[in-house]
Amino acid sequence: MYMASNSNGDRGQNWEVQLRKGCLEMAILANLWQSRLYGLEILRALSGKSQLEVAEGTLYPILSRLKAEGLLDSEWVEAEAGHPRKYYWLTPSGRRRAREMAEAWNEFSERLTVLVQPIVGTPRAGGKER
Amino acid sequence: MTAAPVSDLRIETYMNRLESALRGVSPEYRNDILREIRAHITDSAEHGVDYAGAVDRVLRLLGTPEDLAARYSTECQLERASRSFSPWLILSTCWQWAKLGIKGTLAFFVAVIGYGLALAGTASVFLKPFSPRLGFWSGPEGFGIIVPDHPTVMHEWLGNYFIPVIAAAVFMFAIGTTQLLRRMMRKRTPGLSIPSQIQNLVCL
Numbered sequence: 001m002y003m004a005s006n007s008n009g010d011r012g013q014n015w016e017v018q019l020r021k022g023c024l025e026m027a028i029l030a031n032l033w034q035s036r037l038y039g040l041e042i043l044r045a046l047s048g049k050s051q052l053e054v055a056e057g058t059l060y061p062i063l064s065r066l067k068a069e070g071l072l073d074s075e076w077v078e079a080e081a082g083h084p085r086k087y088y089w090l091t092p093s094g095r096r097r098a099r100e101m102a103e104a105w106n107e108f109s110e111r112l113t114v115l116v117q118p119i120v121g122t123p124r125a126g127g128k129e130r
Numbered sequence: 131m132t133a134a135p136v137s138d139l140r141i142e143t144y145m146n147r148l149e150s151a152l153r154g155v156s157p158e159y160r161n162d163i164l165r166e167i168r169a170h171i172t173d174s175a176e177h178g179v180d181y182a183g184a185v186d187r188v189l190r191l192l193g194t195p196e197d198l199a200a201r202y203s204t205e206c207q208l209e210r211a212s213r214s215f216s217p218w219l220i221l222s223t224c225w226q227w228a229k230l231g232i233k234g235t236l237a238f239f240v241a242v243i244g245y246g247l248a249l250a251g252t253a254s255v256f257l258k259p260f261s262p263r264l265g266f267w268s269g270p271e272g273f274g275i276i277v278p279d280h281p282t283v284m285h286e287w288l289g290n291y292f293i294p295v296i297a298a299a300v301f302m303f304a305i306g307t308t309q310l311l312r313r314m315m316r317k318r319t320p321g322l323s324i325p326s327q328i329q330n331l332v333c334l
Contacts, residue, residue: 039166040173056170057193057201064163065205076165085173086166 020052026105027052028062029071029090029098038077038085039063063088071097141171144189151199163202167192200229212315217245217304220311227315237314244307251275251300255293265292 024046031037031045043059046052066072071094076084090098145168152160174188175181192198204226211223224241227234254275258264264277269284275296278284288295 039170055191055193056174056188057191057198060163060166060170061198061201061205064202068206083169083172084165085169086162 023050023105024052024054025062025066026098026101028059028066029094029101032072032088032090032094033098036087036089038087042088066094070094138175138185140185140189141168144171144192144195147195148199151196152202154203155199167198197230200226204230208315212312214312215308217241217308220308221245223315224311233314237311240307240314241311244303244310248300248304248307251296251303255297255300258293265289266296 027046027050028042031042031049037045039056039060042063043054043056046054046059063072063074067074067088070091072088073091073094074086074088077087079085145164148167149160149164152163155163171185171188171192175184193201204223207219207223207226211220214220221238221241224234224238228238254264261277263281264275266274266287267276267278267281267284268274268287269278271278271280271284
């Protein structure tokens, strides 16, 4: 149900899908850090801000599990659309979890950035490559 | 915005199928899911210019009603089973999980083989008193827990220790299989071994 938003050949793409999948829960929690959102808003925030193209058939069951785990809570709110929408927000333990994940992510990504620096980073100065 | 017809035969068919696919779920939870999915379909389709196309698209992205229902119960069950020591819950969860992909299929095979061998070992421990020739043999007739036709050409390994040794092996094997599967379930999404305090009624 995942779609990588750009293609770099089969193997690369598969790896990228796995990576995005692994980040999905953190991204969901992060999107709810500042505001209450309903499913479609979360979906749009995910594909807009973080380029995580998630199919709705994947998102809703995950939201339901995160709620069952006590990380999210939800409430039905009457909307001007004429039908109620189910809004989600982080519970205190959800906020704690989001912070833990964000910190772990920061540390991890900083190290990896350093690691890949020689590959993608600084423009080759001094023609060392030859 | 034109007032789009919110009820649509395709939507109703989808919702009916989803409802029956969620039959195993508690009514309260089921209604909540149905309401949320319907709200989602309505929201996604209403804002589109091409209403029929938008309905098609959102139904496709939701997956078949049966897949969607399976996802709901699997998400919940995997969470619960990864904390459980019950082979039955683990096995049935793996079966659900297997329907969703390769990793689940692999887990299911591990479960079937692991628990199957443990069960066979247990059976042999109980059968030993009734069939004394049953033992751990090796030779031309084969290798393993068997009842040989010609014991003279075979070698028996465990003798009187058959029952305690096989019982201990079964125990270790069952524990090992359980631990392996629990780990597979928790590894399913990286970074998700959260201590959950609420395991509420929403799960089947």
